[in-house]
Amino acid sequence: MRYPKSAPKTPPEATPELAAIDRERYELLQQWESWLEMPMLVLSFAWLGLLIVELVWGLNPLFETIGITIWVIFILDFCLKFLLAPHKLFYLHHNWLIAFSLIIPALGTLRIVPIIQSLQSVHAVRGLQLLGIMTRTNRGMRLLGASMERRGIGYVFALTAIVALAGAAGIYTFERNLPNGAVGITDYGTALWWTAMVMTTIGSDYFPKTSEGRVLCFLLAVYAIALCGYATAILATFFVGQDAESDEAELAGTKSIQALQVEIAALRNEIQALAKRDLEH
Incomplete structure (x- = not known):
């Protein structure tokens, strides 16, 4: 740190x-x-x-x-x-x-x-x-x-992998030995699948039965909401950028702005030349 x-x-x-x-x-x-x-x-x-x-x-x-x-x-x-x-x-x-x-x-x-x-x-x-x-x-x-x-999508992927692996280990620990013979999560692979379903907001038919499992489920869901917002922002930025680079797009892109700046500079030079000629006469 x-x-x-x-x-x-x-x-x-x-x-x-x-x-x-x-x-x-x-x-x-x-x-x-x-x-x-x-x-x-x-x-x-x-x-x-x-x-x-x-x-x-x-x-x-x-x-x-x-x-x-x-x-x-x-x-x-x-x-x-x-x-x-x-x-x-x-x-x-x-x-x-x-x-x-x-x-x-x-x-x-x-x-x-x-x-x-x-x-x-x-x-x-x-x-x-x-x-x-x-x-x-x-x-x-x-x-x-x-x-x-x-920065970057690589950081988000690495962060998501860390959260998924740790979250799966936690939910497996809390939900594998349940009292009164209740059926929980029996292996780490199932726990990893359950974590992936929660983090993709698809959901699962299994609901945690322990207090610690419910807290962990809530934290994973909060992270999933933030992750979905970030993914939406990335997709929106990508499509807006693609649209801006198109010459036929309604949104002004970098090339269009640069061309407009060149035209403005040429117009300014022409106005200055006309003003200078009027002063000489």
Whole structure:
């Protein structure tokens, strides 16, 4: 996550030395984020992928070790950025969700989740899983947005793929073991199909039965609405652009505007020449 460009300025009463130090720390922070932008993006996708594997199939000791290693790297990176940030509270305000995403894995690493499971608090466990999905997905989305500058159809496709894969893992986790023998989603492929139907606004004949599944379904539907609006805007821009480039179109295109500008320039020169001739006579 890049340090916001709208960061607060150094107070006027600060000495020139303090202002220079803040400026150097800000430049160093920007340089550090630029160096690690791509490695952190790759690690974020790997961390999200490990969460999906954990929710669907479970992690073996090797993958669990890799996940903990990535988590430690993220903690060190966040702590270093926090130390370099000239304005600590401002940095925390803009990166609190990332900090929260680093706290959630500690609950599993410190064996707090098994304690909750032993107390048969199913909703607490599922709530932590939902928060884990949301925070890790958000981290990947923010780093992807910073890397691609939120431009182009490629960014939208990559973002949609992340949301679909993570959403399918979540809905499978919440809806596979239902109480009272209720039939839920029995495999990850079905969950992925259900997620695709929700995100394309086609809908499905299955409705989530758990509270966490319903929350996740609502979030996917909200994203789908935004995605449809973006797709509509892209199609409208494409067709308007095609129409504008046509010589027979009712909408003035770039070529027509350029030709009109040339005619106006020629007319201006002709008027100036006539005015100059009248003055000479």
